[in-house]
Amino acid sequence: MFAKSVPQAAQSSIELPDALLALGDFAFIDVETTGTKPLTSRLTEVAVIRFSAGKAPVRWQTLLNPGTSIPSEIQVLTGITNDMVRDAPSFFEIRDQLRELLTDAFFVAHNARFDYGFIKNEFRRAGESFTSDALCTVRLSRALYPNADGHGLDAIIHRHRLSGFARHRAMGDTEATAAFVRYAAEDHGVETVFAAAKSLLKMPSLPAQLESNSIADIPDSPGVYLFYGINDLPIYIGKAKELRTRIRSHFSSDHMTPNDIRLSQELRRIEWRPTAGEFSALLLEAQLVKEKLPLHNIALRKRTKLGFLSLSVVDEATESTSAAPTWLAADEWISGDGDTSTRSVFGPFNDKATAKRWLATIAKDHQLCDHALGFSKPRTLNDPCFPRQLGRCFGVCVGAESIEAHQARVADAMASQRMPDWPFDGVATFEERDEVNDRVDLLRFDQWCAVAGGERLPFDADVFKLLRRMLAKHTAGFAGKRRISF
Ligand SMILES: [Zn+2]
Numbered sequence: 001m002f003a004k005s006v007p008q009a010a011q012s013s014i015e016l017p018d019a020l021l022a023l024g025d026f027a028f029i030d031v032e033t034t035g036t037k038p039l040t041s042r043l044t045e046v047a048v049i050r051f052s053a054g055k056a057p058v059r060w061q062t063l064l065n066p067g068t069s070i071p072s073e074i075q076v077l078t079g080i081t082n083d084m085v086r087d088a089p090s091f092f093e094i095r096d097q098l099r100e101l102l103t104d105a106f107f108v109a110h111n112a113r114f115d116y117g118f119i120k121n122e123f124r125r126a127g128e129s130f131t132s133d134a135l136c137t138v139r140l141s142r143a144l145y146p147n148a149d150g151h152g153l154d155a156i157i158h159r160h161r162l163s164g165f166a167r168h169r170a171m172g173d174t175e176a177t178a179a180f181v182r183y184a185a186e187d188h189g190v191e192t193v194f195a196a197a198k199s200l201l202k203m204p205s206l207p208a209q210l211e212s213n214s215i216a217d218i219p220d221s222p223g224v225y226l227f228y229g230i231n232d233l234p235i236y237i238g239k240a241k242e243l244r245t246r247i248r249s250h251f252s253s254d255h256m257t258p259n260d261i262r263l264s265q266e267l268r269r270i271e272w273r274p275t276a277g278e279f280s281a282l283l284l285e286a287q288l289v290k291e292k293l294p295l296h297n298i299a300l301r302k303r304t305k306l307g308f309l310s311l312s313v314v315d316e317a318t319e320s321t322s323a324a325p326t327w328l329a330a331d332e333w334i335s336g337d338g339d340t341s342t343r344s345v346f347g348p349f350n351d352k353a354t355a356k357r358w359l360a361t362i363a364k365d366h367q368l369c370d371h372a373l374g375f376s377k378p379r380t381l382n383d384p385c386f387p388r389q390l391g392r393c394f395g396v397c398v399g400a401e402s403i404e405a406h407q408a409r410v411a412d413a414m415a416s417q418r419m420p421d422w423p424f425d426g427v428a429t430f431e432e433r434d435e436v437n438d439r440v441d442l443l444r445f446d447q448w449c450a451v452a453g454g455e456r457l458p459f460d461a462d463v464f465k466l467l468r469r470m471l472a473k474h475t476a477g478f479a480g481k482r483r484i485s486f
Contacts, residue, residue, distance in 0.1 A: 014049070014057065014178045019190040021053035023197060025105035026135075026181075030173040031115050032078045034070050038117035042066035043091055044080045046119075047170035048101045049178055060101055061171045063088035078168050091122040099123075102132060104216065106201065110153050110177045112136035129436050131220040131244060133201055137177050143196045144184050156180050160187075202252045207264040215270065218244040221434065223274040224284045227296075229266040236263055236296040239285035241278050263296055277432040279466055280441035283450050286460050306330040306461055308347035308419065309355050311411060323407055324374030325359060325414070327352050330459040346417040348461045358417070364392070366413040371397040372406055422447045423471065430470070 016026065027050045035041030047061035063080065065088045075081045102119075109115040112134040123130035141151040148159060153176055157163070162179045166172030185193045206215065218225075223243045226234040240246030247270065250260050275281045289297050309325040330348060349355035363373055370376045370385035370393065378385070378397060387393040396406035430443040444451040448464045451457070 014175060014182055016051045016057075016178065016182055017185055017190050018053040020181075020185055020194055020197070021051055023106070023194060023201075025053075026051045026108050027102050027105035028108045028174045028178045028181075029102070029115055029119070030109060030170045030177065031118050032080055032168075032170050033118060034066050034068060034074060036114075038114075038121045041118075042068055043118055043122055044070060044078070044085055045170040046094075046098065047174045048098070049171075049174050050101055050105055051178070052105075058101065059171070060097070061174075062094055064094070065090050080169075092126050095123065095126050095128065099130070102130075105132075106197075107132040107134040108137060108177065108181070109134070110137045110173065110180075112138075124436055127436070127438075129219065129221065135197055135201055137180060139200050140184070140193075140196060141180065143200065144188055144193065153177065202248070206251055207267050209268055210270070215244075215247060218247055218270075218272055219274055220244040221274045221436075222276070222278050222281045223272055224281050224288060225270060225272040226288070227263060227267050227294075228269040228271065230268055234271075234288075234292055234294045235266055236294050237285055237288050237292065239278075239281040241281070243272050243274065247272070259296060274439070275432070276434040276439040276441040279430070279470070280432045280443060282462055282466060283443055283452070286450065286457060286463065287452050290457065305351040306348050306459065307352060307355065308345045308349065309359065309414070309417075311344050311346065311407075311414065313343065313407070313411075323403065324372060325410070327355065344411060344414075345419045346414045347419060348459070348464065350461075359414075362413040363387075366409060367392050367394055368410055368413065369393045369396045369401075369406060372403075373410070419448075420468065427451055 020026075027048055029046065029048045031043050031047075032045035033041045033043055043064045044066050045061070045063050048059070050058040050060075052058075063085050065085045067090060070080065070082050070085070098119075107116055107119075113136065116132070116134045120130050138151045141148070141156055145151075145159075149155065153173060154167075157165070157167075157176055157180075160180065160183045162176060162183060165176040165179070167176070181193065220242045222239075222241050224237065224239050225243060225247050227236040227238075229235045238246065251264055273284065275284055307330050308328045310328045311325045312323050325346070328345065347355065349358065359373060360375065362368070363370065363375070364387075367387070370387050371378050371383070372385075376385055382398045384395070385393055385397045388395055388397055394401040394406065394409075396403060424446075427444050427446045430445065432441045432443060433439070445463075445467060446456050448467060449456045449459050450463055
């Protein structure tokens with residue numbers, strides 16, 4: 001019923017070899033738009049030809065009412081006028097039909113990022129998410145014809161003497177794109193085109209024991225994923241900004257690490273939990289790892305060596321030379337405990353050795369005393385430290401500088417790494433929102449640590465960094481508030 005104002009393009013029956021379609025279904029697509037920006041411009045026409053092995057191609061096209069006026073120069077370029085789209089359906093009305101055509105197929109387009117961006121955004125406007133594996137025929141052309149001059153559709157049509165398409169209309173361009181792939185398969189052989197497409201699609205080499213459709217449904221939303229071996233405890237837990245992309249990257253031969261290879265040998269089953277955002281994913285990951293202790297979470301386990309340097313404030317009453325910064329393991333650290341007027345905390349550092357190296361560097365830059373920093377011990381009273389002997393210490397070790405003055409310089413030198421004060425009075429609640437998937441996660445924090453089940457989790461450097469970044473972004477909005485949305 002919505003095709004009432006849709007002119008049919010000339011029928012040219014393009015077939016693709018089944019050997020190529022063994023990779024999967026190919027949905028060739030082209031869109032016409034009111035402009036070039038997926039976020040603000042709208043679709044005026046969409047055409048799809050879907051190829052499946054052993055079946056006749058399915059052709060579908062429609063004009064779309066963009067809900068806005070088409071600029072005159074675009075009307076001239078595409079031949080699609082405001083009059084033509086006035087009675088056409090909106091994207092919302094055709095979205096289910098389009099989704100069916102595009103589901104479980106590769107999204108193939110010339111300059112696929114453009115078409116994919118528009119389709120994704122139209123679905124987003126309709127309150128739905130859309131994800132697909134896009135194959136760009138510009139890239140395919142570049143891969144197969146690296147020495148050719150230009151890979152625009154006009155150049156390709158001209159070079160390979162393809163003809164008979166209504167150019168700059170969606171179906172015409174879709175046909176031309178499919179005709180190019182068919183031509184390339186004849187020219188190079190199906191296997192070469194198959195290999196090039198596979199490489200461009202970054203097709204994951206799934207572990208044999210895993211069903212391929214078990215990753216087909218993974219959404220491209222933020223979240224946490226769990227890999228299981230033969231028993232009920234996960235062997236690996238990871239987080240992702242985009243679940244689908246991240247999980248697949250574990251199995252794409254380009255990026256497989258030795259750990260990925262071991263993982264994929266043991267993997268039997270994948271589970272995932274979408275979250276409202278990156279932040280929620282990070283916290284859920286930390287929580288699940290702590291709960292389930294997966295064997296392969298080596299990277300996360302390393303964080304347990306994390307810690308800080310603690311520096312006492314020296315005044316006349318506590319005058320002593322044992323004011324060197326001391327190591328404070330992250331597990332033992334609870335910010336806000338202890339009086340900040342007597343102690344400052346710096347870091348976080350990955351481990352004690354890293355902290356020590358950093359301290360040595362600033363000691364040198366600021367001509368601090370090796371004895372006072374605890375790098376060496378005085379053998380006698382007024383024993384000059386090694387830097388002092390080289391003229392590189394102001395001389396707190398020999399009484400040439402006061403302990404307070406030296407300590408103040410130490411604090412100055414370390415200032416860039418000082419842990420900021422927790423800007424809230426107790427626990428603060430954050431809302432992370434995902435408008436597209438209509439999801440809100442509530443996150444609670446206290447003293448830069450996540451709070452789960454009423455309990456403060458151990459300090460985590462990633463949580464800290466993310467929190468600080470978020471707060472910096474929302475400076476104006478959060479002052480005094482205990483509940484923040486972002
Ligand atoms: Zn000294």
